[in-house]
Amino acid sequence: MTKRKTIIAGNWKMFKTRKEATELASAVAAGIKGEKDLPEVVLIPPFTSIEAAIESVRGSSIAVGAQNMDWRDDGAFTGEVSPLMLLDLGVKYVLIGHSERRQFFGETNQTVNQRLKAALAHKLIPIVCVGETLDERESGLTDSVVRRQVAAALAEIEPAALDIIIVAYEPVWAIGTGKVCEADEADRVLGQIRATIADLYKEGGHSARAEQVPLLYGGSVKPANIEEQMAKPEIDGALVGGASLKAEEFLPLVKAAQKRVQGTAKTTKDSLSKV
Ligand code: 13P
Numbered sequence: 193m194t195k196r197k198t199i200i201a202g203n204w205k206m207f208k209t210r211k212e213a214t215e216l217a218s219a220v221a222a223g224i225k226g227e228k229d230l231p232e233v234v235l236i237p238p239f240t241s242i243e244a245a246i247e248s249v250r251g252s253s254i255a256v257g258a259q260n261m262d263w264r265d266d267g268a269f270t271g272e273v274s275p276l277m278l279l280d281l282g283v284k285y286v287l288i289g290h291s292e293r294r295q296f297f298g299e300t301n302q303t304v305n306q307r308l309k310a311a312l313a314h315k316l317i318p319i320v321c322v323g324e325t326l327d328e329r330e331s332g333l334t335d336s337v338v339r340r341q342v343a344a345a346l347a348e349i350e351p352a353a354l355d356i357i358i359v360a361y362e363p364v365w366a367i368g369t370g371k372v373c374e375a376d377e378a379d380r381v382l383g384q385i386r387a388t389i390a391d392l393y394k395e396g397g398h399s400a401r402a403e404q405v406p407l408l409y410g411g412s413v414k415p416a417n418i419e420e421q422m423a424k425p426e427i428d429g430a431l432v433g434g435a436s437l438k439a440e441e442f443l444p445l446v447k448a449a450q451k452r453v454q455g456t457a458k459t460t461k462d463s464l465s466k467v
Contacts, residue, residue, distance in 0.1 A: 197406045198231035199429035200449045202436025213241035217248035219439035231449035234285050246282045257285030263310035275314040285317045291364045301344030308345055312353050319358045320345050326365035339388045351398035358406045360431040366411025375420040382407040382426035415444040422448050422457040
């Protein structure tokens with residue numbers, strides 16, 4: 193049985209003012225209060241609402257993350273936020289290379305690598321996002337694109353960092369579209385990602401560390417599809433957009449992940465076959 197961390201992370205994207213963030217984070221904290229065997233729950237608000245979210249979850253096991261960060265500590269970089277500024281707020285996690293950053297804000301495999309190095313240097317837990325576009329999938333390029341993104345992100349990263357890094361597979365065509373990647377396919381691609389990591393670190397005998405890396409799926413995750421995902425061997429959790437914006441949709445995802453922590457996650461198919 194896998195002993196990897198199970199994680200449910202809510203990426204709020206460019207939603208939630210401070211007041212709204214306080215309401216949502218407080219509702220999530222209240223919803224899991226007193227629960228055992230919880231997954232790691234991470235709320236990822238926009239920068240301006242990070243502090244409000246942190247205040248709202250104080251005293252709970254919920255962690256707060258940022259959606260992006262610069263790789264430099266400070267300097268004349270108008271509009272950017274540094275790792276030191278995030279640490280100062282009490283941020284624990286940081287998304288790196290989200291497809292919306294890659295698509296709209298010029299994020300490249302190289303800047304993903306620079307951000308990852310900075311996150312590790314500052315002891316922020318990085319969630320590195322990879323995933324193919326619809327065109328790439330339809331051209332049969334899914335595995336090669338994802339493999340390339342993972343290899344570029346991990347360039348010059350020490351093997352010991354594999355105990356900290358989290359990777360999220362978010363196929364671009366499944367984000368915010370309602371088109372979910374089938375759980376079997378997400379599991380397969382995540383398996384490829386794990387194999388890629390093992391391969392990258394085989395020199396020096398560090399392949400086994402790939403087994404430690406929690407792998408998340410993201411793209412139209414909701415209460416209706418989470419159970420099947422949580423029953424898959426390679427899907428250690430979810431990176432959730434739309435369904436993380438309402439406590440009544442996010443909390444069932446946490447509950448489904450709790451079953452994975454308890455080792456009782458089952459797909460409908462599994463449960464039917466046992467009848
Ligand atoms: P949706 O869950 O809205 O598809 O977004 C996924 C995502 O991009 C999370 O980072």
